[in-house]
Amino acid sequence: MRSYDQFCPVARGLDKIGGRWAILIVRELLLGPKRYSDLEAGLPGVTPNILTERLRDLQEAGVVRRSKLPPPAVAVVYELTDLGEGLRPVVDALTRWGLQLLDVPQPQDSFRLNWLLGCLRASFRPELASAVRETYEYRVDGEVFHIRIADGDVDVRHGPAPDRACVISADLTSLLAVGGQLLALSDAQAQGVVTIEGDRCAAERSITILGPHLEATGGQHGIIGAVRARFQPQATRGIEESYEFRVDDLVFHAFVSDGSVRMELGPATEPAATLRTDLATLLGLGAGTVSFAQAIAADPGALTGDPGAGRRMAIAFGVAGAIIGFPAGATGF
Structure with a gap:
């Protein structure tokens, strides 16, 4: 990898891990040692040549090393060095920051x-x-x-x-x-x-x-709190409208106003868009196994109101994958 040639810790760090796929390799190895084939399977889209090159770069940088698992496994694996383990808080911070950028999963998006x-x-x-x-x-x-x-x-x-x-x-x-x-x-x-x-x-x-933080759910647990936790303030700048949610027998609504949101039980007075769904589909949206398009295509009446408002609703509440308890998406939505 080319150097930035700057006497700066940020530049020096990027000299070592700034190449394409490098930080994702670190992401995989933070969960434990992996064989080459495990890394290849966990990084869909990477070519064998690029993966080999990045692993070599990371080894030369002292971030990754090769080792052998003890019997009976007897397999060659890649693992993080102490220097590589030092990237754990960096990846955690990037995870928290990156969640703000998730909106609607695209058809080409992979999921693991x-x-x-x-x-x-x-x-x-x-x-x-x-x-x-x-x-x-x-x-x-x-x-x-x-x-x-x-x-x-x-x-x-x-x-x-x-x-x-x-x-x-x-x-x-x-x-x-x-x-x-x-x-x-x-x-x-x-x-x-x-x-x-x-x-x-x-x-x-x-x-x-590992459960949801009350500050992320607006003090509300359950379905309303989970949807509230996915709210993306930056996606609602300059927008003022209400969205209604009907999840099985539960009815609640969200009023967004220029980056803020208020969640309440009951129907909205004049919803710009209404989403009708069941809990399984809601969780599928949160897990990234069901796209917003699939959710509304399965039932023509699932989304009513202004189609543009429906898309704004999906983006405002970050229809993207999440795992149990993550503050910005306790169950996703």
């Missing part, structure tokens, strides 16, 4: 569950975990990862945990519902959409510690 795991670090609530030392294992749609809490610190890694306090198994939609407090953990268990092995109290703690 592990891309959202960084949101768990960014949404971590250390004030609720100062005396907690335990590990939670999650099994979601065939993928396994674990979260280790240790006296106010959090680490998220791929794979199972040998010393887990509990195992929570669910599909992504159900986990989003529980994480966003749209569905109580006990109800999710009773319905058979979430299973818990081990310490149930530990499972409850994991949801609380």
Whole structure:
């Protein structure tokens, strides 16, 4: 990679990780060591030549190293050095900042569950975990990862945990519902959409510690709070209109005014647009598995009112992927 030739820490840092794909390779390795094939699978769109070149650049910069897993794996993997691990808060900050830029998923956009795991670090609530030392294992749609809490610190890694306090198994939609407090953990268990092995109290703690921040939801949990948490102030500058939401039997509305929003129960007096949907579709929008276009195409009456206002509503409330508890998108919308 070419140098900026500037005696500046920002420029020096970008000399090392500013190349295309470099920071995304770091994103992948923050979840643990990976084989070349794992990196290739986790970075759709990268060519083998570019991936090889970027890995070489990162090794030369002292950010990444090659190592061998112990038997019985005996595989060559790439992992972060101590210098590379120092990028963790940088990636977390970029995650929080980048969420503000998410609006409507495009048809060409790829999606991987592990891309959202960084949101768990960014949404971590250390004030609720100062005396907690335990590990939670999650099994979601065939993928396994674990979260280790240790006296106010959090680490998220791929794979199972040998010393887990509990195992929570669910599909992504159900986990989003529980994480966003749209569905109580006990109800999710009773319905058979979430299973818990081990310490149930530990499972409850994991949801609380990684759950939605009240300041992000406007003091409201549940569906209204989750939608409120996705609000994008910069997308509503100069706009003043009401949007109505009908999710199953729940009716509420949002009034946006030049970057601010007020959420209330009940129908809007004169909604510019109304979205009718069910909880499963709402969560699919949040997970990025359902696009806004797909959601309204499935039911011609799902979006009524001004089509332009409907698009503004989708952008204002950031229809994009999110994972349990992320402050700017507790369940996404």
